[in-house]
Amino acid sequence: MNPEIGHFALVLALAVAILQTVIPIWGARVGDAALMRVGPALAVAFLGFVGLAFAVLTAAYVQSDFSVLNVVENSHSLKPMLFKVTGVWGNHEGSMLLWVLVLALFGAMVALFGTNLPATLKANVLGVQGSVGVAFLLFILLTSNPFIRVIPALAEGQDLNPVLQDIGLAIHPPLLYLGYVGFSITFAFAVAALIDGRIDAAWARWVRPWALAAWAFLTVGIAMGSYWAYYELGWGGWWFWDPVENASLMPWFAGTALIHSAVVMEKRDALKVWTLLLAILAFSLSLLGTFLVRSGVLTSVHAFATDPSRGVFILGILVFFIGGSLALYALRAPMLRQGGLFAPISREGALVLNNLLLTAAAAAVLVGTLYPLALESWNGAKITVGPPYFNLTVGALMLPVVFAMPFGPLLAWKRGDLAGAAQRLMSALAVGILIALAAAYLQGGGPLLAPLGMGLAAFIVIGALVDLAERGAVGRVPVATSVARLRGLPRASYGAALAHAGVGVCLFGIIAETSWNAERITGLKIGQSFEVGGYELTLARVEPRNGPNYRDLTGIFIIRRGGTEIGTIESSKRLFTARNMPTTEAGIRTFGFSQLYVSLGDELPGGGIGVRAYWKPFVTLIWLGAVIMALGGALSLSDRRLRIGAPKPAKPKPAKPTPERKPDAAPAPAE
Amino acid sequence: MLLWTAISLMTGAAILAVLWPLRTGGGTAPAASAADLAVYRDQLSEIERDRVSGLIGAAEGDAARAEVGRRILRASAETASGAARPSGADRRRQIVAVIGLVGLPVMAGGLYLKLGSPTLPPQPLAARLESRPDQSDVAILVRKVEAHLEANPEDGRGxxxxxPIYARIGRTADAARAWTSAVRLLGPSAVRENGLGEALTAEAGGVVTVEAKAAFEAAVAADPKDPKARYFLGLAxxxxxxxxxxAQIWGALAASSPPDAPWMGLLxxxxARVGAPVATAPGPSAADVAAAQDMTPAERDQMVRGMVARxxxxxxxxGSDIEGWLRLMRARIVLGEADKAKAAASEARAHFATDGGALGRIDALARELGLGS
Structure with a gap:
């Protein structure tokens, strides 16, 4: 396909986005239904043109059209087809196009499925979405155009960065962008509400699915990025507190706070102004992440200063949207009607605590990420804020969050009963303590953190189950009634419990891996063996292999446990010829939830090869936990029912509550 | 043509997206609170459902109903006081229609003509590889020869x-590698060594590196008369x-070159750069002229006299430099010293008494300068 078709489609998309920004908002201002109807039509057209541009660029990659500069710089005719396609977004220009494609996708979904939205709200939302589209399309067309041609066409491309030639590139960025950009919808809803000057419980009902979807995608996206770094970089680490990772973690914290405060708003018509602020913050942090990753500011503030066109442009976008929305917020928020009141010990109170701590965690990560940059631009000093800072601050903030997590769902709306909730959690607490003791026994000395963390993780998982059991009144009513009640529970309840259990699973993995992992770095000749984590590894042979655009040196290890052979593990060093760049392809064998991880180092003088091997107990739980969290989000998303919090009656309880009545009193119904 | 058809279709679709929603009347949008009411009514029926299924007790249900009821009352009040029918709807629709019909094509077309390259055809690699050799572009021919050489790495001719094609399309490092291979497989020759030297020089940004100099020296060894190698050795x-x-290397090269040789200008x-200008050069070097512009006439005169004296x-x-003699004759005339010019001419004739060609040039210049023969 002619790349120029894609180029024109992209330019046309910009023109469409400009109209999409102006016409619906104008229509909403004057209350003109015809003008407001133009919004959805343009949002769909916007998706069509951006999608066409993306398809044309993909076709250029697939057909190796080396008259397109972007293809020359990031593709190679011998690359496997999968990596030709993923290479489309494995570079700056293409990934920005993917960003806008996701934006267009969300906008079109609001246009097509938002039929129950009030017309003015919908028009304003689409208008705000359109303005984001205008900003980023201008950025693409003026500073990062993927459709620039080369004359004369070249005969071969420079290949994609070898680290990116991996299935991870097919999964991680699209998911991450669905999360990042998904928050543009909640942002658009927040700004639309501020423009409109009205916000109520129904607003939260409409925002909830978008926030949930964005959050679930972001969760999986971050987890997949972590797993990718784990197996591709060859260091065996799964989280590095790298600024790029932090950039995705900040909107995740804000988004997590948002989905919780939106529940309060929907059910209790409270926390409205705060929810708006969170919606703005979540997207602002997404934009900040885009800025950090895309401006080159991360390598060095000086690198940013030498080629400032892109960075300054994104900085401008950042200032416009964050500054503009916060200014609008400052202007309009005091005029919004405040919501209901509640006691500190209540479901709302627990959610406020969660919100404050999550926001503080986001702030801690923000400070740790930006402080070195600010310092460098101030006096040129280069410092690194490393894992100790983040582990301490984020750990300290997240500990109360996860500890309080099982209590929240057991508290009633408006006025809760902490003692009652604690009582119901006794079983979970008992299991947690047992697990902690068992862990301490098995560990036999060592850090105290590990058993405590294990106990906490178990407490969270069991606590989530207790929440469900309480709702089903399991054990207090006949089994048939319990089953009926459990079956009648809204899927959102299951979703919440599942997501909370996922946090526990993830925490279990993190604690187990960091406390008990074993590492061996050694040099081996063929036939030699070493031991790691109770497994004996023997280097059986080293053989060269050739791929389509790389050369491989593969070491094959035989795994023995207790003398018996239980399989082999293959680990490679790969040299990509086009860029002359090596990558490591770590060999990973999974046993249960634990993994044996082997990566090859350099060949040693005098024969032999360097080997790094790790035993990582329960490491897969880290990512499985994240996937469980996202599944919980998806389950909750599939619950199309509306939610309304039934507050506990204000009148004092009867002195002698009937046995059947009591269980109902505490947990509110639908959550 | 396909491109313009596609562009027209796309623009048409975009315009349609603006015009289609406008085809029916504008009118008043339903008040926003109407949609809220729908949500609240759904909430009420959900409370009822939960109560029937025993998920919530009667007391909680009542409290929840009361709360939703309050929200409904508030929303109903807003609906009742809803906005009046807006005026000027037709006028607005006309404006938007004009924006769609004119603004969209103008914005998109204008920006595309500035950014795009509508005349460039798509060039998928497979099609380029299949096209007949005489229609292939240089890059593809290079690629094919590269593939051939990968299979037959001992083919020096390849x-x-x-x-030289590498050198022409700016891939100087590849050119240097290819010349090295050619020398290795076919043996040294002036052309190959020169090519290697030039490629290495270009790769180094115009600096004749040690390797490049070695290549040029090898070229001179293969052909002592080779002007290119000698020029670059002078540059080194x-x-x-x-x-x-x-100056000595270049002077020798100039002396042995025919005066109309294509490299004479460069030489x-x-x-002139190294202070040994060729005599027939019509005047001082550009640098000298530039310097002279800032001088008083007296200083300028002195500078010229200094150059002539040197x-x-x-x-x-x-006295073997015929160009030098010719230049001296001219200079003397310019300085108004016809006698000295004549003297220079006769000295030159004495030096070149046996060289008919040189004598002819001296006589011709003397006639031109009005010195008589």
């Missing part, structure tokens, strides 16, 4: 064909800070 001397050596400029001294030592 490298020899490829190397100049860059090494030995202008005298450079004259080079000689030239005369040089010729007194070594």
């Amino acid at each position: 490298y020899e064909v490829l190397a 001397a100049e860059q090494d800070g030995r202008p005298a050596d450079a 004259r400029a080079a000689l 030239l005369e001294a040089r010729l007194a030592q070594d």
